[in-house]
Amino acid sequence: MKRLRMRRMLVELPVFIDMALGRMEAAAESGEAKPEALMRIIASLLGGLRRFRHFSTLNDRDAYANSLPPIVNDQAVRLAAFAIHLAETQPSSSLAPSVISDLIRERLFDRVLLTAEIRRMLLAHLPRKSTTAGEFRACAMSMIREGKADTVKRAEGLIDEDPQLELVHAEAEGASRQMGTRSPNLVLDAVEAIALARCGSTARAVLGALEPYLNSPEPADAGGPVSAEASARQPYAWSILMHRLSGSSHTTADDLLGLTSELSEELMIPQIMSPLIAGLISRRDLTPAWDIFVDLCEKQRAENVPGRYVDRQLLAAATPLCAQLFGLDAAVQLVDEWARRTTGPSPTDWRHSITIDSVNLNTLLTQCAQFSRPGIALRLFAAAQRRWGLWPDHISLNILVDCCRFSQTTDADEPDSIRSRLRDLVGEMRLFGSKELDNPGDSYMVHDIPELADGDVSILLDREGMSWRETMGDMRPWQFGRRIVRDVILGNWPYLVDVPSPLDFGPFAKLDDILRPYPSAHPDELRLPLLTARYTHIIPSAGTFQSYITLLGFYGRTEEIPVVLAWARELGVQLNAKSMCSALAYIGEVEGPRRRVRGWKPEGGSAFVRDEEIMRRWLQEWIRGEVPSEGDVAAFVREVKVKGAALSAPR
Incomplete structure (x- = not known):
């Protein structure tokens, strides 16, 4: 139900931000509220947007860990733009320019909210020498995640060469926005090493970047205790190392097993052992991986703290291992x-x-x-x-x-x-898809x-x-799968049962009638699922429609594919190229006689058109982007056959 609540908030978020910005703008113009109070409200709203991280949207493309849905990023940009406008309209001087508050800066430079657009807005708004080292590194990490590591390295070279830019580091040590009492240089070194390790291309680069943090930390003073920060960095570095090496094609199973001898008892944690087991499984070295898992299970049985050696992450890594062995x-x-x-x-x-x-x-x-x-x-x-x-x-x-x-x-x-x-x-x-199940x-x-x-x-x-x-x-297995998907979609949004198929207009039709979308009451809004439905917690994604289209085509229910595409359009699910290729391939395989469509030609004349051409035109009207051509569909079919797969079930 948490997913349903998050979706409800996601649907209502733009309206809420509209109301909040309208009231704050009116309060600022009338002088009813001070700018400092409005800045605190904006900071609170930005903090609330972080709750939407990890929320999987309808379109899962271009997503990474801790990212926000696009609709939430848009609201963060609006709040940031209003805060900058509010700051720039306040009295200031060349020596003391008016900028956004420290709390808003902290919110916007956070990893979750710092997108490319917000980063450009902040760097254009803030004075050149007022950016702290922590904020600079936050921008660098953001650019690294976007694949702009070369730009980051060039910027770091300018800092070393330009004495004026060196003030960025000097001001960071005395700034009031330091993260606790930690030394900025040590923190930035660790962040830089971890970032480079994540984007490095070779195992040697990863080891070289993380080597200072893999060994047991030593106290700064001869008899003093080890800092908590240094102790926390070591397992984090080992976890990154195991993740990178387990996925590297240049690392063997013996290399991974050799690393286990370097691990102390404190480092026998699921975050480090899970990628190790996964790496051994991918290299087909199953017996040593199972021995490691059994040893961790024995340690956990003697441990009073749940999750110390075995947690859900390690259990997920060991599940395919157990299935392959036993x-x-x-x-x-x-x-x-x-x-x-x-x-x-x-x-x-x-x-x-x-x-x-x-x-x-x-x-x-x-x-x-x-x-x-x-x-x-x-x-x-x-x-x-x-x-x-x-x-x-x-x-x-x-x-x-x-x-x-x-x-x-x-x-x-x-x-x-x-x-x-x-x-x-x-x-x-059947000429047309049935809205009722015949199972x-x-x-x-x-x-x-x-x-x-x-x-x-x-x-x-x-x-x-x-x-x-x-x-x-x-019922056979594919009929169960078909029934469950229909219950998810039609159970959550019952009105979709009335959505017509683009091919339900008979042998004679007008192009405008085919391309016209279903007349929804609120066509530009996300529709919440029915609260009493069985699968309210499941929001179908582009991958769901791809799997369902392939299932229908594989078992000869091709007549249902056009209406499934109409469901996706009504729900705002952006289909990927593979889904469109699959749909067009199946429709082209079993299409009937050509239909006479009025208004098909550019001058408005009629033409006899194949079903695949009608659906391609319908997709172009919906997607407003690149739709697979006839050659793309043919190449997709050839690729499927080359791989030894089948487009339809054997009869």
């Missing part, structure tokens, strides 16, 4: 043994002591897809909230749909193959199992010796 059932048992339950007493030992999140669930679902076990995936998806208290997200839905698409039932599971083939034939002969039986029998909340782990697993039909009914 099978999917063992991986499910491993997670269920450590995961905290929503029912029952509080844990008194290591069992059920870890509060898992959607990452753990998504890791299990991924293993279900790799082992082609859709039954376990469906039960995990249904039991996650009631059993472990976690809400599946849109990524969980994407993986579940892919799992249902790749899973094939055997002939023993389909005793009446003639009936199933007739159903498929009727589905392929028999109760598709959500898995949700009605009471033992999912507190039963034994066997309730999540497949029953030995029983076929798919005996445990899940008449």
Whole structure:
């Protein structure tokens, strides 16, 4: 439900900022409020925007850790522009120019809010010599995340050469905005080393940058204690090192195992050991990785502090390891043994002591897809909230749909193959998509199992010796995936059932009628999901529609793809190129006779047009950008076939 609350606030945020800016502007013009008071309000609003970090938006492209949704970044820019305008309208002199308050500067130079646009605004507003070293480094880190490391290095070279710019460092030591009592030079050195380590291209560069922070810190005085800051930097540096080396193609499994001998007992923490185990798995060195995990589990069983050696991050890294060594059932048992339950007493030992999140669930679902076990995936998806208290997200839905698409039932599971083939034939002969589902039986029998909340782990697993039909009914895996996606979309936004397909205008149509969007009551606003829906917590993303389009095309439900594209348009989900290529490829494969469309030609004349051309024109009207051409779609189909994949299920 937290995701729903965040989405509600996200929808109402622009209106709230409009009201706040309007009132503050009126108060500033009338003199009812002092500029200092308005600055404090702006700083408070900027601090509130940080709550939207980690919130996954409908369009997941161009996102990185701790980033804000684009709509929130826009509001931060508006607040920053108003604060700068308010400061510049106050009386000032050439010696003491009026600038924004220190609190607003601290907020805007924060990693979460400091985007490229805000950075340019701040550097244009602030006097050249008033920027502190910490603010300069914040800008440098922001540019490094944007891939502008060369620009940062050139700027640092200017600081070393220009004595006037050297004042930036000198003023930082005496400024009142220092971060606590830490030495600015030491802090900046650590930040610079970590930043360069993250963007370095070789293992040698990473080791060279982090080497001063990998060894045990020594006290500044001979008999004095080690500073808390120095102690905190060491595990952080080791964690970055393990992440970089585990993903490097130049590092072998022996290199990673050799690093473990350098780790002290204090460094045996999940943040360091998780990337180590993941690196060993990627190099197919499974036995040493499992030995490390078992050793950490033994240490955790003897430890009174939950999460000291084993936490949800390490559990997520060990789940695919356990599945590859001992099978999917063992991986499910491993997670269920450590995961905290929503029912029952509080844990008194290591069992059920870890509060898992959607990452753990998504890791299990991924293993279900790799082992082609859709039954376990469906039960995990249904039991996650009631059993472990976690809400599946849109990524969980994407993986579940892919799992249902790749899973094939055997002939023993389909005793009446003639009936199933007739159903498929009727589905392929439909001219228009049906708004009603034609699947028999109760598709959500898995949700009605009471033992999912507190039963034994066997309730999540497949029953030995029983076929798919005996445990899940008449519906096949892909039909379950289709039903769940439709329930997510149509359950959250019931009005979408009336959205027409762009191809529902028959053999004769007007171009304006085809391109005209669905007449929503509020076309420019995000629509909140229905509060009473089953899947209110799942907001479909571009990846969801990509998986769903591929599922429909793979199993011959191509007539439903155009209306799915219309749903995405109505929800404001920006499709990626792969989704559009998949949709156009499937529509082009099964399109019927050409349609006569009035107004198709530039001079307004009629033309006989293929369905794929109509959908491409419809996408261009919606996207207002680059849409895959006929050549792009053909290249996409060739690429799929070269990889050995199939565009449709075998008959």
